[in-house]
Amino acid sequence: MPAQFQTVQPVRAYQRVVEQVEEAVLTGALKPGERLPSERELMAQFGVSRSTVREALRVLESGGMVRSRPGDPHGPLVLPYSPAGLEKSMSRLAHLDQLSLAELLQFRMMVEGGAYLLAARLRTDAQLAEMRGALDAMERAVDRGPTAFSEADLAFHDTVARMSGNMLIIICSQVVHGVVLDMIAGKLQKAPDPRAVMAETLDHHQQALAAVRAGNGQLAADLARAKLYEYYADHLSSEERTALKWLVDGR
Amino acid sequence: MPAQFQTVQPVRAYQRVVEQVEEAVLTGALKPGERLPSERELMAQFGVSRSTVREALRVLESGGMVRSRPGDPHGPLVLPYSPAGLEKSMSRLAHLDQLSLAELLQFRMMVEGGAYLLAARLRTDAQLAEMRGALDAMERAVDRGPTAFSEADLAFHDTVARMSGNMLIIICSQVVHGVVLDMIAGKLQKAPDPRAVMAETLDHHQQALAAVRAGNGQLAADLARAKLYEYYADHLSSEERTALKWLVDGR
DNA sequence: AGTAATTTGTACGTATGTATC
């Protein structure tokens, strides 16, 4: 085996501190709710200066792994895992990478389709009741305007995503839905008849709920994709529309 | 409208610096390849101490947004987007047992299915040739062992993902594939007959390529899901197997 | 090629507000 050397970049002191703490959390040596030593003690344990310790703590803090408060004698708190980091990464991707609305909708079709497919199998009475409740909330929101309706709609889809039992679907659903709303912001209010649009959406969601209740995930997924297409098709170029239709028909 | 106050937590100085730089990058005011002012200039512009500037830079650096080198008179470099952060978040999720292999495979079925569906429509001769090339590379890798074969397999799937023309699919495909490999690292070498497994995988990929060439994305997607199921079913509990099968059949 | 200037990496000290006991 030939020597296959790789380029190395200098490892900063703060990075080694971060790595050690991350390792401890990942291996379970440090559990959520437990405390890190105080900054002064950390500088002794790691043999680095206060600045280095603080830079490491800031990185861990921004990553959602610990939280340190001024004056807290117990030291930085180890936080339970939160998907906030994942969400932020995905939002950045969506905003940065010249992601087109068509790409987002394609992805959302895949995610929502999968969510319905799983939700229709895993459904419990409590979850169906939650869907029903979300639907009722949407109905009540019709009179409070498109913004409130949009929020209620998002809650409905979040419920379905959670019913799938798949963390990745839950997170992607939240993120993608949010980004799509960002991209379309304002364009929906310009609809000639907002109430008609909302009524139609409501009707579609009722059909989807019925399909999930009946255990027909395939139908619910098909409905969701078709609805997404007709709802957003106006905002797409003809090429984008064609590509999106492939996913609707092709499943 | 009643006063609806919310709890607020103190915003650290470094956070405001981070936010402003992130905003500049997100809005395109600061493009990859450009430079941030030096630390000393940043402390003047933001009106904070050098420690604060450095803490902010460390956070941005750990997020993969900038890179600063000692002695560089041009200041920190703004980096292009990289999915490294996404991958790290997802890996963490997986390692902390918040994410099961079954969830990852469900997600991968959705992503790969969508990729094939789109690839079969958008296919160009050059892309089909690239798939063919990736397949040939896999064939050559059979003799170099499971690790080399696995790498070639990853390249094949990456090609399909890129053919979809959807950045989200490309990134998710890379990330999820990588995490799955991490989770079952080593378990595949223990197969009684590695060559048989590789041959079977090769055969399946050839079928998928034929389906894409024929423009039958539905068939390619079905093949991919079925293959994923039989390939990883052994590593799942019976409940997880059942849930995974729902996605295979349901589509 | 070598030197000087600038920048980052790290360390240390200090003042101030804060949370806990």
Place this chain on the structure above:
DNA sequence: TGATACATACGTACAAATTAC
């Protein structure tokens, strides 16, 4: 309430690294 320990933020200093002349 007071005492103590803590985090926050600022400032200074010096070594190491890089670039530019």
